[in-house]
Amino acid sequence: MTEKYYVAGCVDNGLDVDQVEDQDAEFWTLYAREANGESEWLADFSDRSSAEAVMAVYAERDALSEQVRVLALQDSPGKVYQIRKLDGSEEWQQWEEVDEGEYHASVSSEGWEHRILFGLPGGCDG
Known part of the structure; x- marks a missing residue:
């Protein structure tokens, strides 16, 4: 290659x-x-x-x-789905935690920003 x-x-x-x-x-x-x-x-x-x-x-x-892409496809227990509306309102600055179904529905809609937060299995001891 x-x-x-x-x-x-x-x-x-x-x-x-x-x-x-x-x-x-x-x-x-x-x-x-x-x-x-x-x-x-x-x-x-x-x-x-x-x-x-x-x-x-x-x-x-x-x-x-690529590692993040693979993680996103896995069913990892520490995954947190968040969205926020990009409409200029005061609320747009706050991320809202949603379930996976709502996340994917919002991702396909214009005017929304989205992110997935990943946690390490067993948490993080720091």
Whole structure:
């Protein structure tokens, strides 16, 4: 499988940016590879190590996002569903705890913000 993120050495030829070997690079660009095979520019860096450090953060963020997605699909006992109406009223600042059915009904309606809070099994001793 191809990695989603990659770093390439680049030069600016005045009209466009070309990818080159590292020894010829003026700067390094962090790209995200899209599902269709095209690449999206994310950021430029003056050195490869900085670009690779930021690439690691993007990859870690994606891994954490996947873990949260998996947790959301599980029937975990510490799951708390909350919603709030985005209508500018004073109440919009308060989250309301709801059951799973109401949560999913509200999520499909415009004008609502939603979140799921996850607890660790057995609670958290801190």
